[in-house]
Amino acid sequence: MPFEVQILGSNSAAPAHGRHHTSQSVRIQNYQFLIDCGESAQLQMKRYGVKKNRLSHIFISHLHGDHFLGLMGLLSTMHLNGRKHELTVYGPIGLADIITIQLKYSNTRLSYPLNFVELRSEQSELILDNKVVSVFTIPLKHKIQCNGFLFKEKPKPRxxxxxxxxxxxxxxxxxxxxxxxxxxxxxxxxxxxxxxxxxxPPRKSRSYAFCSDTIYNEEIIPLIKDVDLLYHESTFLHELIDRAKQTFHTTVKQAATIAKKADVHRLILGHFSNRYRELEPLLAEARSEFKESYLGEEGLTFYVED
Amino acid sequence: MPFEVQILGSNSAAPAHGRHHTSQSVRIQNYQFLIDCGESAQLQMKRYGVKKNRLSHIFISHLHGDHFLGLMGLLSTMHLNGRKHELTVYGPIGLADIITIQLKYSNTRLSYPLNFVELRSEQSELILDNKVVSVFTIPLKHKIQCNGFLFKEKPKPRxxxxxxxxxxxxxxxxxxxxxxxxxxxxxxxxxxxxxxxxxxPPRKSRSYAFCSDTIYNEEIIPLIKDVDLLYHESTFLHELIDRAKQTFHTTVKQAATIAKKADVHRLILGHFSNRYRELEPLLAEARSEFKESYLGEEGLTFYVED
Structure with a gap:
């Protein structure tokens, strides 16, 4: 049964160098999730074959444009396609207002039930719990309220x-x-x-932690301990540590340090600054700290074996 | 001096067949305008070399997502680039609310002055008037309030x-x-x-009329009479006339009829339905009614000579 993370967007701030805004497809067994939904996410989903009609839950980390501006377009397209089944969107306070006002002015009554779950980010909370997976928030420290998300497969039968x-x-x-x-x-x-x-013994229960955007924050380590896959934003090379602190972002080296301290299996890097056309130096910096680091390049899928 | 219309997006409803949502770059002498701003418009601007920092005025026809969902991303990117000079956005009532609420929740204070001009669409109004050009609204008949825009160069010296x-x-x-x-x-x-x-005699004053989205409406003919270039939405082939009426859109044949009756010089077709992968049948239908018809394919620039 699949447990896969596919990168749909990898750039921070403005799109550049052919890279798009943050968005990831997460498939866990028969569930299709989306994390963040930057502008053009629906086009990236199409490009990489992510099926919109299988999507059941969308998780939005925070309300900076590069993480959610594609949401309204995606919701509209599913409406135009005549979607009937429910969709649940998790995101910060304000997201429901932003979507609702746009539906109002376009005089649109969606063809499917749309639920919003408003998230705070003071402490980790269980926000989705079904037979297959539990999803928890990971409170992050950014300029505005921001959550990462932890996906944990349920224990499996022997x-x-x-x-x-x-x-x-x-x-x-x-x-x-x-x-x-x-x-x-x-x-x-x-x-x-x-x-x-x-x-x-049963097959192991797999786990994925998504952490973007945040300043370096060791408080998340207990939450993401031992996960199979960690995505951690790594906006700058460590030589720009001051810039990272100032903008509440993390350097590549810091992301790798978090991965090492949390004993995760693999680290995915992403949310790259526009200043980096070539990403090899970022990978090298990460691997000097934590060997199992990988560039979260668009279109790449990270699989966790059963 | 340039008078050019470049097509950045040509599809209606949802993006499909590599076609994007409506957006057009209009260059008139030293002015850079943008009409409509569907999702990914900023990427299309980049692809086709439209300079964001030269942009002074943006005209939004209506608040269906395929005509404005790229606006917030474009405004954000100009902010991130440190733009300082004023930008004016013309659009229906509601657009200012939609942008303002997103700025509020992202805690963004734009680096440049942003003005909104709220448009009604009961009668044609002069909304911009400078040494180079006058811009008038063209009230259209769509499911929600919608305006086209008429750009008329000022009379030139002998x-x-x-x-x-x-x-x-x-x-x-x-x-x-x-x-x-x-x-x-x-x-x-x-x-x-x-x-x-x-x-x-002076060089002629050139003109461009943009009309999208609308049901077939002969009331616009006096407004667009004799323009050099007319863009008219042409969502469906005429065999789908019922569907066109029902959705407040125009067929290709109807768009060509408007062009003929208004004695325009050239007609640009666009806002194509997803059902048409190939557009040649649309062009053929238009030309059988009005010879100077052209497909508004993305990346194409329509020049009007001085």
């Missing part, structure tokens, strides 16, 4: 050992107990089928 | 015949009189220098 299972006559309830990690006992409370004999 | 001028000793005031089309008389009121002898 794997049944087929030959063992077929050698006995199990009831459905007994199979479910084994899958859920419980030994099956007989009426006298004696061990009948043990998980050790009949099952293998 | 051309002096160099050899004639050099053969006599003219004062500056006398030269100006001739340029302005007035014969020069002596103190006794007798003809001294005639415009017929010393000048040639």
């Amino acid at each position: 794997k049944l050992i087929k030959e063992k299972i077929e050698s006995v006559d199990l009831k459905i309830a007994e199979i479910n107990s084994l899958k859920n990690g419980e030994d099956v006992l007989d009426e006298d409370g004696k061990l009948k089928y043990s998980i050790a004999e009949f099952t293998l | 051309k002096l015949i160099k050899e004639k001028i050099e053969s006599v000793d003219l004062k500056i005031a006398e030269i100006n009189s001739l340029k302005n089309g007035e014969d020069v008389l002596d103190e006794d009121g007798k003809l001294k220098y005639s415009i017929a002898e010393f000048t040639l």
Whole structure:
């Protein structure tokens, strides 16, 4: 089952060097999510084959234009396509106002139910919880209220050992107990089928943390500890640390430090400043601190194996 | 001196087939204007070399997303680039609210003065008038308030015949009189220098009318009579006349009929429906009605000679 992050936009501030504003497609099993939705995100989705009609939840980190100005266009296009099923948008206070006023003046009544969930960013909160995934906010420190998002797959069932299972006559309830990690006992409370004999450990639950935009902030480390994939904004090379602080952004080296301290498996770099046409120096800086660093170039998909 | 219209976006509703939402660059002498500003307009401006910092006035026809959703991004990018000089945006009631609320929530104080001029669309109004050009609204009939825009170059001075001028000793005031089309008389009121002898007729004043979106509406004909260039939306082939009426749009044939009845010199077609991947059938339909019809394909520039 898929667990994938595809980069749709990688540039900060204004689009440049063929790079677009922040947006990412996140596929987790049968869920299609979108994080941030900079201008032209709907075009990037089309370019890279992200299916709009599978989209169920959109997560907006903050209300700087480079992170949400494509949202209204995407919502409109889904309306024009006659979408019927519900869509939920998570974002800071104000996002609902911004969208609602535009619907009002264009005299549009959307063809589908649109829900807004207003986020604060004082502490990490569980904002979505279903059978497949839990999504938590990651409060960030930026010029305006801003959240990252942590996606954690739900614990999975233990794997049944087929030959063992077929050698006995199990009831459905007994199979479910084994899958859920419980030994099956007989009426006298004696061990009948043990998980050790009949099952293998479950597939691991995968995780992705998205962190943009923020000043260097070690407070997020406990939240993102051990994630499989971390996207962390890395707007500037470390030589521009003063500029990074002043604008509440992070340097590449700092992003890599966060990744190292949080023991994440892989780091995706992004939100690149316009001043960098070539990104190799950013990758080199990151890898000197944390080897498993990668450029979040547009169109690239980062897969986490099952 | 230039008088040019460059097509930056040609598609209606949702972007498709590599075509973008409506936006046009209009250069008249030393003025750089923009009409409509669909999503990605700033990227299209970059692609086709339209200089943002020369832009002084933006005209927004109406508040359907495909005509203005790129405006906030463009305004933001000019702010990030440190623009200092004034910008004026003309558009329907509501546009100022939509932009202002986004500036508020992003906590942005623009680096340049931004003026809004709110337009009604009951009758044609003069909305910009300077030494070079007059701009008038063209009230259209769409689902919501919508204006087209008529750009008329100011009358130009008569051309002096160099050899004639050099053969006599003219004062500056006398030269100006001739340029302005007035014969020069002596103190006794007798003809001294005639415009017929010393000048040639002035270069013609050029004109451009932009009409999108609208149902077929002959009331606009007196306003756009004899213009050099007419852009008229032509969303559907005429076989979809019912669909055109229902959605307050115009068919290609109808657009060509308007062009013919208004005796315009050239017609630019645009605002193409997503259903048309290939546009040649639209061009053929237009030309069967009005020969000087052209597809408003993206990147194309329509020049009007001096």
